[in-house]
Amino acid sequence: MERETRGTKLLRGDPTKAIVKLSIPMMIAMLVQTIYNLADGIWVAGLGTRALASIGLFFPIFMIIISLAAGIGVGASSVVAQKIGERNKKGADFAASMSIALSIVTGLIGIAIFLPTISSILKFAGAHGETLYLALEYSTILIYAIPLIMFNNVANGVLRGEGDTKRAMIAITVGSFLNIALDPVFIYVFKFGIRGAAYATVLSIAFSSFLIAYWLFFKRDTYVSFTLGWSGKILGQILKIGIPASLAQAxxxxxxxxxxxxxxxxxxxxxxxxxxxxxxxxxxxxxxxxxxxxxxxxxxxxxxxxxxxxxxxxxxxxxxxxxxxxxxxxxxxxxxxxxxxxxxxxxxxxxxxxxxxxxxxxxxxxxxxxxxxxxxxxxxxxxxxxxxxxxxxxxxxxxxxxxxxxxxxxxxxxxxxxxxxxxxxxxxxxxxxxxxxxxxxxxxxxxxxxxxxxxxx
Structure with a gap:
């Protein structure tokens, strides 16, 4: 039986109200994320120019990973919203379930690709000596977290797709503030150095992902429900939107x-x-x-x-x-x-x-x-x-x-x-x-x- 939520009512109602009410939480989330990116750089800068350079060298690779995750998230958001408009609850469930599964599989493939090649990629980009060592310390931790990064972005896209931008905002905001708070603790108090910045990022993404997973899989008060099943047509729709979206960001x-x-x-x-x-x-x-x-x-x-x-x-x-x-x-x-x-x-x-x-x-x-x-x-x-x-x-x-x-x-x-x-x-x-x-x-x-x-x- 189809369950109406505040988000689905918004999506099916006045489009002008929907644009405003769905935009405001995401504006706040993007603002907080921008502040986090600035703060992250400031904390790492305290370790010296080599540490800052090591993160800079990995940044383009990290952006490729984020672009792929965000692209699949856009595909999930679009297809879930379309199915809600069609009043096709089963289709929305399939779109959400297959998007999440796709994020995990893609994340595991990402580990398999980047883990053995990251050293060569960084050297090609000009990293050497201590800068290369620091870049490898930082990047290896984040590479192991690729499935988590993928899940976080795609699951957030599912929430946006069903009009629940408020909880999407909460997940992003809590994760960003947690990262800002954990950075100095791990970097300077625990003396993990550049690894501390990576640990703070992974833990903040993990906490954000836990929140979304709780809402989707345990509290289960979202519009979509997760089910085992396969639809080549829906997967094609997700990829048709998601792959170009990833390439566009790149x-x-x-x-x-x-x-x-x-x-x-x-x-x-x-x-x-x-x-x-x-x-x-x-x-x-x-x-x-x-x-x-x-x-x-x-x-x-x-x-x-x-x-x-x-x-x-x-x-x-x-x-x-x-x-x-x-x-x-x-x-x-x-x-x-x-x-x-x-x-x-x-x-x-x-x-x-x-x-x-x-x-x-x-x-x-x-x-x-x-x-x-x-x-x-x-x-x-x-x-x-x-x-x-x-x-x-x-x-x-x-x-x-x-x-x-x-x-x-x-x-x-x-x-x-x-x-x-x-x-x-x-x-x-x-x-x-x-x-x-x-x-x-x-x-x-x-x-x-x-x-x-x-x-x-």
């Missing part, structure tokens, strides 16, 4: 890597210092938008499953309008506060040398934010309606094609130096956002025709 890292190269060419070490600092501020500004994007996937997925084009269209457009207002507001704050923000990164005598460049970069890259919702939320809508390939294409277009191309053109063709990288990123994002949004509108119209044709046949 392309973002590739794009930043290439933009780093352009920045070094245009501005040297001071240029990369400016880019690294400003991009952290811009990423912080996108936190509420990322939270909303997760809600868009669930709400449009439920509307698609319900075959309700009005709800689907309303959810997409309302999210874009609200996200645009948020983007403009954050942009205005950055424009006015740029001198103060720049001082945070230039309080040392050496840092003052890049102060003016930081202010300029903040004011240009702040213009990046208003265009983000048009592309990001349309990409999330594509994921919600099962068009994972389209979501991947628009992400590649924004990051690899547009931003990289325009930055290259400004720096190497027009010879605009460092400022060309900033304008290239802004212009590339604006052009790709416009194309993506128009594509999204045409897609909604084609879905509408598909629904009408199926009703008449």
């Amino acid at each position: 392309t973002m890292s590739i794009a930043v890597y290439v933009l780093n190269i352009f920045t070094v060419k245009a501005g040297g070490d001071s240029g990369i210092a400016v880019f690294t600092s400003v991009w952290r501020v811009i990423n912080f500004g996108t936190v509420p938008l990322i939270g909303m994007a997760m809600a868009v996937t669930s709400v449009t997925g439920a509307a698609f499953g319900e075959r309700n084009i009005e709800k689907l269209e309303t959810a997409h457009l309302y999210a874009v309008k609200l996200g645009f207002l948020i983007g403009v507001s954050v942009m205005i704050l950055i424009l006015f506060l740029a001198p103060l923000i720049a001082k945070v990164f230039t309080y040392s005598q050496e840092g003052m040398e890049i102060y003016n460049d930081l202010v300029t970069a903040l004011r240009i890259l702040g213009l990046f934010l208003p265009g983000v919702p048009f592309g990001m939320f349309t990409s999330s809508m594509f994921q919600g309606i099962g068009k994972g390939l389209q979501s991947l294409i628009v992400t590649i277009m924004r990051t690899i094609v547009m931003q990289v191309f325009f930055s290259w053109f400004f720096v190497f063709v027009l010879k605009t130096n460092l400022i060309g990288v900033w304008w290239g990123i802004v212009l590339g994002n604006t052009v790709s956002a416009a194309i993506t949004f128009v594509w999204g509108r045409f897609t909604v119209k084609s879905v509408k025709k598909m629904f009408q044709t199926s009703r008449s046949s």
Whole structure:
């Protein structure tokens, strides 16, 4: 018998209310996670530059693991939401169960791949001597935890898929705060050093996973129930969305890597210092938008499953309008506060040398934010309606094609130096956002025709 929960009622109700109520918990969760990432770096920095470098060397590999886990989580969230919209309880149960099983299997494969190869990967990245030793100490612990990382992300995606973003937020927030608290204890009190940072991360993920497992498997007051069974069709739907979502996240890292190269060419070490600092501020500004994007996937997925084009269209457009207002507001704050923000990164005598460049970069890259919702939320809508390939294409277009191309053109063709990288990123994002949004509108119209044709046949 189907059990109605607060989340499923939200997903099946007014899409504007659903977008707001599902977005707020995820915005909070993303904010706390951002604070944790900052605090984690600060605690490790106390061990010295080699320790900080060792984590930096493993970071791209860790992001690949997280990208795969988050991608499967997006696939699980989308398919569960679609089945809820269809009022297909058995299908939602299968989607949740198979997603969890897939996360564990993928995690075990991850251990088998990375454990014997991690030393060679780190050496190829330039690690040697004490830095390599520290990187191996840190990374080996996290590699053994890959199944846990996979489970945590995918199970969180299942909760989001059934509209339970409140508990998804609680799991992320509790885990992040626990990590912040455990870092100094394990690193400095227990004197585990770099291993302490890894232990703190694993234990915080384990506790977060325990909370989700308790809700899903023991308390059992969620919409989905877990069952043994197999559906190749549902597995295909999860992978059709999840694999492109994973690849899309990976392309973002590739794009930043290439933009780093352009920045070094245009501005040297001071240029990369400016880019690294400003991009952290811009990423912080996108936190509420990322939270909303997760809600868009669930709400449009439920509307698609319900075959309700009005709800689907309303959810997409309302999210874009609200996200645009948020983007403009954050942009205005950055424009006015740029001198103060720049001082945070230039309080040392050496840092003052890049102060003016930081202010300029903040004011240009702040213009990046208003265009983000048009592309990001349309990409999330594509994921919600099962068009994972389209979501991947628009992400590649924004990051690899547009931003990289325009930055290259400004720096190497027009010879605009460092400022060309900033304008290239802004212009590339604006052009790709416009194309993506128009594509999204045409897609909604084609879905509408598909629904009408199926009703008449």
